[in-house]
Amino acid sequence: MEQAAAGQARAPRIVILGAGFGGLAAAQELGGAPAQVTVVDRRNHHLFIPLLYQVATGALSPAEIAEPIRHLLRRHRNVEVVLGDVAGIDTAARKVRLEDGGELPYDRLVVATGSRSSWFGHPEWREHAPALRSLEDARRIRSRLLLAFEQAERERDAEERRRLLTFVVVGGGATGVELAGAVIELARRALKREFRHIDPAAARVFLLEAGDRLLPSMPRELSDYARRALERLGVEVRLKAAVESVDAAGVTVAGERQPAACVLWGAGVAASPAAEWLGVEAAKGGKVEVEESLAVPGLQDVFVIGDAAACPGPDGTPLPGLAQVAKQQGRHLGRELRHHLPDGLPPAPFRFRNRGDMATIGRHAAVADFDGRTLRGRPAWLLWGLVHVYLLVGFQNRLLVTLRWLAAWATNRFGARLITLEEAPGDRSDAGRAEQA
Amino acid sequence: MEQAAAGQARAPRIVILGAGFGGLAAAQELGGAPAQVTVVDRRNHHLFIPLLYQVATGALSPAEIAEPIRHLLRRHRNVEVVLGDVAGIDTAARKVRLEDGGELPYDRLVVATGSRSSWFGHPEWREHAPALRSLEDARRIRSRLLLAFEQAERERDAEERRRLLTFVVVGGGATGVELAGAVIELARRALKREFRHIDPAAARVFLLEAGDRLLPSMPRELSDYARRALERLGVEVRLKAAVESVDAAGVTVAGERQPAACVLWGAGVAASPAAEWLGVEAAKGGKVEVEESLAVPGLQDVFVIGDAAACPGPDGTPLPGLAQVAKQQGRHLGRELRHHLPDGLPPAPFRFRNRGDMATIGRHAAVADFDGRTLRGRPAWLLWGLVHVYLLVGFQNRLLVTLRWLAAWATNRFGARLITLEEAPGDRSDAGRAEQA
Numbered sequence: 043m044e045q046a047a048a049g050q051a052r053a054p055r056i057v058i059l060g061a062g063f064g065g066l067a068a069a070q071e072l073g074g075a076p077a078q079v080t081v082v083d084r085r086n087h088h089l090f091i092p093l094l095y096q097v098a099t100g101a102l103s104p105a106e107i108a109e110p111i112r113h114l115l116r117r118h119r120n121v122e123v124v125l126g127d128v129a130g131i132d133t134a135a136r137k138v139r140l141e142d143g144g145e146l147p148y149d150r151l152v153v154a155t156g157s158r159s160s161w162f163g164h165p166e167w168r169e170h171a172p173a174l175r176s177l178e179d180a181r182r183i184r185s186r187l188l189l190a191f192e193q194a195e196r197e198r199d200a201e202e203r204r205r206l207l208t209f210v211v212v213g214g215g216a217t218g219v220e221l222a223g224a225v226i227e228l229a230r231r232a233l234k235r236e237f238r239h240i241d242p243a244a245a246r247v248f249l250l251e252a253g254d255r256l257l258p259s260m261p262r263e264l265s266d267y268a269r270r271a272l273e274r275l276g277v278e279v280r281l282k283a284a285v286e287s288v289d290a291a292g293v294t295v296a297g298e299r300q301p302a303a304c305v306l307w308g309a310g311v312a313a314s315p316a317a318e319w320l321g322v323e324a325a326k327g328g329k330v331e332v333e334e335s336l337a338v339p340g341l342q343d344v345f346v347i348g349d350a351a352a353c354p355g356p357d358g359t360p361l362p363g364l365a366q367v368a369k370q371q372g373r374h375l376g377r378e379l380r381h382h383l384p385d386g387l388p389p390a391p392f393r394f395r396n397r398g399d400m401a402t403i404g405r406h407a408a409v410a411d412f413d414g415r416t417l418r419g420r421p422a423w424l425l426w427g428l429v430h431v432y433l434l435v436g437f438q439n440r441l442l443v444t445l446r447w448l449a450a451w452a453t454n455r456f457g458a459r460l461i462t463l464e465e466a467p468g469d470r471s472d473a474g475r476a477e478q479a
Numbered sequence: 480m481e482q483a484a485a486g487q488a489r490a491p492r493i494v495i496l497g498a499g500f501g502g503l504a505a506a507q508e509l510g511g512a513p514a515q516v517t518v519v520d521r522r523n524h525h526l527f528i529p530l531l532y533q534v535a536t537g538a539l540s541p542a543e544i545a546e547p548i549r550h551l552l553r554r555h556r557n558v559e560v561v562l563g564d565v566a567g568i569d570t571a572a573r574k575v576r577l578e579d580g581g582e583l584p585y586d587r588l589v590v591a592t593g594s595r596s597s598w599f600g601h602p603e604w605r606e607h608a609p610a611l612r613s614l615e616d617a618r619r620i621r622s623r624l625l626l627a628f629e630q631a632e633r634e635r636d637a638e639e640r641r642r643l644l645t646f647v648v649v650g651g652g653a654t655g656v657e658l659a660g661a662v663i664e665l666a667r668r669a670l671k672r673e674f675r676h677i678d679p680a681a682a683r684v685f686l687l688e689a690g691d692r693l694l695p696s697m698p699r700e701l702s703d704y705a706r707r708a709l710e711r712l713g714v715e716v717r718l719k720a721a722v723e724s725v726d727a728a729g730v731t732v733a734g735e736r737q738p739a740a741c742v743l744w745g746a747g748v749a750a751s752p753a754a755e756w757l758g759v760e761a762a763k764g765g766k767v768e769v770e771e772s773l774a775v776p777g778l779q780d781v782f783v784i785g786d787a788a789a790c791p792g793p794d795g796t797p798l799p800g801l802a803q804v805a806k807q808q809g810r811h812l813g814r815e816l817r818h819h820l821p822d823g824l825p826p827a828p829f830r831f832r833n834r835g836d837m838a839t840i841g842r843h844a845a846v847a848d849f850d851g852r853t854l855r856g857r858p859a860w861l862l863w864g865l866v867h868v869y870l871l872v873g874f875q876n877r878l879l880v881t882l883r884w885l886a887a888w889a890t891n892r893f894g895a896r897l898i899t900l901e902e903a904p905g906d907r908s909d910a911g912r913a914e915q916a
Contacts, residue, residue: 458542
């Protein structure tokens with residue numbers, strides 16, 4: 043990368059780490075500003091994570107919820123995009139080090155690297171209970187779900203068949219609720235009539251939550267409604283059910299063994315290693331404590347936003363790890379940085395405007411909470427669909443997702459039920475055979 | 480799998496290996512027949528291979544050209560689908576052995592396992608010059624293409640940057656021609672304005688053909704037109720250019736070294752190991768010689784169709800490995816087997832009806848050959864699009880592909896430009912980190 047010649051007149055360099063909801067919003071606000079902006083992400087695409095569970099269950103295709111970051115920022119000539127992994131940050135020298143050895147000097151640094159899944163100190167569970175954070179994860183989970191039905195169809199042993207048709211979702215937050223609802227719909231609707239030796243509708247789906255209610259961040263009436271709605275769909279909801287162990291054959295919950303071929307992890311979230319990179323003490327969940335200006339106390343010109351930040355909310359407790367928080371913070375910080383480019387003054391305090399929180403449960407059921415005013419059932423479900431299509435990035439994706447949903451609704455078909463594997467079945471033996479032929 | 484009790488009254492068991500164009504057509508014709516039909520494939524989806532190159536170049540999404548086989552056959556209650564790999568065939572005992580240890584007894588066997596890529600006795604080229612046969616291949620090639628541009632954007636060394644922006648397509652048949660055209664359009668149109676340090680339009684795309692013309696199966700005038708049209712797009716076509724070596728750094732052709740980061744293989748095709756499984760001598764390209772009835776001489780009730788078969792055409796030479804040949808053979812054989820279920824007589828001879836052959840070259844250019852009557856340029860391009868949408872399986876896919884194409888045509892955008900990797904970048908380091916946080 044050619045850097046502008048150093049000197050008084052050089053445009054300030056703003057480096058943004060991560061192109062999720064927060065980082066992307068900040069970059070967009072800085073488009074056209076008299077600053078040299080560099081966005082770093084380890085993927086080439088911005089991902090609409092709220093709909094990732096629909097890719098995992100075969101309702102949507104990966105490209106429908108992802109857009110190349112370059113493409114989203116192509117009109118902003120002062121913004122460049124770098125595909126790379128952060129290796130560390132030297133706050134004294136004001137440089138970001140990348141895994142490939144590259145270095146990015148900065149005048150202002152925005153850390154928006156989000157969160158990752160956490161298996162509560164049990165990294166060995168990861169393999170057996172994959173979480174849903176990336177398109178690769180979604181594809182892996184989709185293949186695992188569909189393979190379980192394929193294997194059950196060929197299995198002669200009744201007990202093993204039952205195990206193959208048992209699905210466990212761990213975690214009763216929005217991710218777990220949406221995933222459990224989607225898995226049971228896959229089994230009961232999308233796969234109907236397609237098997238000859240098993241009835242996919244006989245599949246059991248468990249949703250395990252360690253606390254005493256689902257959707258703990260929502261009002262209790264919505265938690266109760268969500269539970270009833272899931273149970274109506276056929277999901278077996280277990281509250282106060284903390285997972286004790288996960289292995290290839292199933293899970294153990296409260297001393298009880300539940301054989302299951304497919305365990306999905308929707309439980310723990312930890313911040314990205316931003317605190318470690320910045321050399322500051324991590325707050326709860328590995329987050330970086332920031333001031334209301336989103337600046338990191340004690341560091342010059344370093345800001346953290348989104349899931350990586352512990353930012354005080356109106357009541358003093360940290361704001362939740364939601365897309366809307368990240369997006370609002372990114373937009374706010376981008377604007378403030380732009381505004382203060384000449385004077386270098388700190389950003390104005392960030393004020394979160396709660397636009398409401400929603401979770402969908404299945405066909406015709408969802409819950410929505412607008413700061414105390416609640417909505418549920420079919421109206422919430424319709425609203426959920428409209429809002430999510432509206433929030434999707436890119437007109438083409440909005441249109442495609444709308445079409446997929448209308449088709450799925452009308453025909454009970456899921457449009458993207460492909461099993462694809464890292465190593466395709468038979469690839470290995472083939473390599474040799476092809477040459478013999 | 481429970482098998483019907485053996486005996487006089489048992490419905491005949493027809494096993495179809497492969498659910499490509501041939502196998503799927505045969506299975507559909509046998510739907511509802513008084514026979515027990517089992518379709519075996521090692522993927523869960525039927526793939527529309529003619530459009531695979533558009534997935535590889537980011538214009539289409541995998542799910543748009545693939546449908547679950549189960550879903551396509553769900554209405555035929557006498558047809559079951561097995562996800563599995565063929566390990567061997569015991570023609571004496573009339574059994575197919577699967578890799579997972581399962582066995583499928585048959586009364587009639589249809590082998591429709593198609594073809595695979597072949598690197599002309601150089602299996603070591605495979606890694607550096609991937610071929611395009613599956614969705615996994617397409618995704619891998621797409622990531623490789625897009626990563627080359629990403630790396631070039633970050634590369635300071637001019638020579639290495641040139642190497643990264645050099646793409647070589649080996650093979651001047653339809654696959655190679657379409658792939659070369661799509662790669663140059665990706666560089667010149669879809670990536671326009673998205674990079675800051677390189678001009679993607681400066682990318683060089685070579686198309687290497689060992690023979691003296693492109694599209695050797697078409698009339699010479701179309702070969703010449705295709706060459707001119709590709710050159711107009713910016714592709715550098717090299718005829719009589721046999722590849723001598725391929726490695727990670729580039730290719731050697733006629734003693735001359737061409738550095739290139741991305742070499743794509745569109746050259747060799749070999750039949751699946753059907754001959755080996757059946758214990759018969761393989762014909763040219765590893766195919767199984769069949770009679771006009773599609774039966775394998777010397778074997779009882781065994782038929783081979785599609786790319787795996789060498790079936791005599793009207794002039795005595797074997798029919799080419801085209802989708803339409805496989806489809807017509809599958810339909811013919813399915814009908815004949817159904818017709819002769821009671822009497823067990825051999826099928827009537829297969830007669831190929833040439834419906835024409837087409838290849839697209841890029842925006843507004845294509846060639847079509849209808850048994851001597853030719854079409855080219857924009858009319859051929861429009862016809863190509865209509866025919867391919869019509870031939871796609873599933874109404875939803877037809878609609879989505881049409882929309883993608885219209886959008887790409889109107890906006891020069893390719894809708895599915897995602898880099899996804901088997902092992903996501905940073906996944907490894909993350910597994911550890913997430914737990915520390």
